[in-house]
Amino acid sequence: MNRRHFLQTAALAALASATSSRWNLAMAEGSGSIFTLAYPTSFPDLDPATSFSNDGAVLANVYEGLTRYIPATETAEAKIEPLLATSWDxxxxGKTWTFHLRDGVKFHDGSPLTSEAVKGSIERTKKIGGGAAFIWGSVTSIETPDPLTVVFALSDPQPIDLIASAGFAAWIYAPSSHDKDNAWFNGGNDAGTGPFHISRYEPGQRAVLDRAEDYWGKVPEGGFQTVSFEIIEDTTLAQNMIESGQADWTYSIPFENLEAMKANPDLRVVVNPSFETLFGLYNVKRAPLDKVKVRQALSLAFPYDDVISAGTMGLGTRAKGVVPAGIWGHDAEAPIPQTDLKAAAALLAEEGVEPGLELVMTYSTTQALSAVAGELWKANLETLGIKLTLQPMAWEAQWQLGKSNPEAAQDIFVMFWWPTFVTPYDYLVSLFHSEEKPNFNLGYYSNAEVDAKIDEAAKLSGTDRPRAEKLFIEAQRKVIEDAAAVFMVDRPNVHIIRSDIKGYDDNPAYGHVTFVNELSR
Structure with missing residues (x-):
């Protein structure tokens, strides 16, 4: 037994003991079963106002918004369903939206859901201005004519029913928490209306949720009483957990392992289209990546088809730029580059880039597909005399490096993006709109023409969608022309779940979120 295998086995045994202890304690107290997720990344921020990362998986079980987005199926169109709001006008x-709230809903502190609570939540989120607070940018005022009515006044027409379904920055939280700071929420405190509340939070290790008392919504017969998010960055360990029954759900397992898992009667491999694109942002602030033709050359050297074949076992599809298929504003005819090493070499020579160029690509340690993409790209770049160093990092460390001084940051920042809410605006404003301080525009790209198209399209989204879509596509094509990023692959959602779990349905609008209240064993 090598040292790595020994350490994995020891870690698995320790985790098994911890999971077993929680299970026994829960059963002894008569509180029912535990649903365990082997989650591949940490949760950087549990503040519902500023959360804008993988922490959405936890918050979606603790907090709720006014509405929820339900994607289209083969037999039904996409729709927005009521959640904390029962109806709206x-x-x-298109500049005034009136929401009627659900009566009888309580926050976890026992206080009632009211229009003032909704107003205070959104105003706190807007005031802080972090994360995805931009989704409320058109809201000029919020009125509360009675305890169960909220009226939004907008500067320009926007689909507030869709915005209110966002997986970030749309959460409603108790008035008692409106004066709390970020540290209070990240200390494991919460103030939601959701089916679970946070009972234990150990940053970098786990988040444990317990069933909330007096939850307003329906709970399935045999519904889970405890949810345990175990942060497992080692994909081998995560696979061991799901196969042994110590976890009920996981993802980010290497694609080459899926066939064997499909053959396991104890498991269900759920494969669905996603709204998720893998891309690499070029650091346009660092030479020679500050030259468009150099970035174009690197994109021409990327092995797109090989990554789909080897990295996703053929399940992925070619990315057509910023916005993936299934979301309005997707550009099916985008002028995307094809792999062409001769053309890449010619562009490098034209810019005077000689052999010996060294570049660093960062990616999350939990993303097996990013690693495969990097290795295949590295091999192609070697033929051009370029050395690509692959630097896997814990997600939070990678993100913090990217948000540091661009001159000291990575050359290529690789990550996935899924929507805050289902709109092309989210992808474009988050990743390619000019930023004074980097947040997710981690290639530091800035183009006034692109900014103007994004901003104008956003204003038209509620009244003239065809014109808005045209502007969004024009912005995307400029981003592609400028080679601000290499768009690697649109990957499917692949989630592994124990076969005895009932009620599971993947919703690509909420990236890798499991709504545990809908499940039972």
Whole structure:
């Protein structure tokens, strides 16, 4: 037994003991079963106002928004369903939205859901201005004519019913928490209306949720009483956990392992289209990546088809730029590059880039597909005299490095993106709109023409979607022309779940979120 295998086995045994202890304690107290997720990344921020990363998986079980997005199926169109709001109306000019709240809902502190609570939540989120607070940018005022009515006044027409379904920055939380700071929430405290509350939080290790008392919604017969998010960055360990029954759900397992897992009667491999694109942002602030033709050359050297074949076992599809298929504003005819090493060499020579160039690509340690993409790209770049160093990092460390001084940061930042809410605006404003301080525009790209198209399209989204879509596509094509990023692959959602779990349904609008309240064993 080598040292790595020994350490994995020891870690698995320790985790098994911990999981077993929680299970026994729960059963002894008569509180029912535990649903365990082997989650591949940590949760950087549990503040519902500023959360904008993988922490959405936890918050979606603790907090709720006014609405929820339900994607289209083969037999039904996409829709927005009521959640904390039961109904809503919009004025003829699209600038006034009135939401009617669900009566009888309580926050975890026992206080009632009211219009003032909704107003205070969104105003706190807007005031802090972090994470995805930009989704409320068109809201000029919020009125509360009675305890169960909220009226939004907008500067320009926007689909507030869709915005209110966002997986980030749309959470409603108790008034008692509106004056709390970020540290309070990240200390394991919460103030939601959701089916679970946070009972234990150990940063970098786990988040444990328990069933909330007096939850307003329906709970399935045999519904889970405890949810345990175990942060397992080692994919081998995560696979061991799901196969042994010590976890009920996981993802980010290497694609080459899926066939064997499909053959396991104790497991269900759920494969669905996603709204998720893998891409690498070029650091346009660092030479020679500050030259468009150098970035174009690197994109021409990327092995797109090989990554789909080897990295996703053929399940992925070619990325057509920023916005994936299934979301309006997707550009099916985008002028994307094809792998062409001769053309890449010619562009490098034209810019005077000689053999010996060294570049660093960062990616999350939990993303097996990113590693495969990097290795295949590295091999192609070697033929051009370029050395690509692959630097896997814990997600939070990678993100913090990217947000540091661009001159000291990585050359290529590789990550996945899924929507805050289902709109092309989210992808473009988050990743390619100019930023004074980097957040997710981690290639530091800035183009006034692109900014103007994104901003104008956003204003038209609620009244003239065809025109808005045209502008979004024009912005995307400029991003592709400028080679601000290499768009590697649109990957499917692949989640592994124990076969005895009932009620599971993947929703690609909420990246890798499991709504545990809908499940039972």
């Amino acid at each position: 919009v004025s003829e000019d």
